Amino acid sequence: MGYRLVADAAMVLHAAFLVYMVVGGFLAWKWRWTFWPHLATAAYGLGIATVGWDCPLTYVENWGRARAGQETLPSTGFIDHYLTGVIYPAEHLLTAQLAVAAAVLVSWAGLAFLHWRARARSRALAPEALHS
Template identity: 40%
Template sequence: MIEGLAADIIVIVHLGFIVFVALGGILVIKWHKIAFLHLPCALWGVLIAFGGWICPLTPLEMHFRQLAGIAGYDGGFIDHYVMPLVYPAGLTRGMQIAFGVIILAVNLFVYARVLVNRTKQGNGRTLS
């Protein structure tokens, strides 16, 4: 029972991580220091998407599911949990790369905006 709960917690953490990777840059607009956490996470997410790798959280979840006597699944987390919501046909390599490009583009846009805003604020300051 505890193993099944652990697997479910990993799923929630995994989904939260994916949302943070995709949209966490928006938090950086308000709280700049979050960039120190978000940038490595976003880089990891993009590398996973471009490399076609499986996130280490997926095998960990599978391990706990097997310990709980629950059948695992083939493929990765996104393919099993997220893709059926978006693309019922399943995750293809092209879609995985597209997600990586979208994540990269959104974050580049957000970080460019943050840098432009910081530059504008820096130029408007006076020395006292």
């Protein structure tokens, strides 16, 4: 039971990591400090997708599954097992990856715009404060 719990927790954390990779930049619109963890998450996700880095959560899930007597994930990992062919057709993997990249870039562009607008507003108000 304990090993299965470890595997299931790793699976949930994996899913949370992927969700945060997609929406974390938008969360930074409200909570600016979350940009830095999101940058790290996006960079690691990019490394996994392009360089083929291993994900430690896959290792933990496989470790727990094996010790619980369950089948481990395929060598292609979490995304191929849980998402590809389930959430989107297998032939659209590149499209899904590009959609994630687009969401990240749009969120960062929006954050840059909000930052620019806030700075412009504070500059516009600064002379008024001097004359009051």
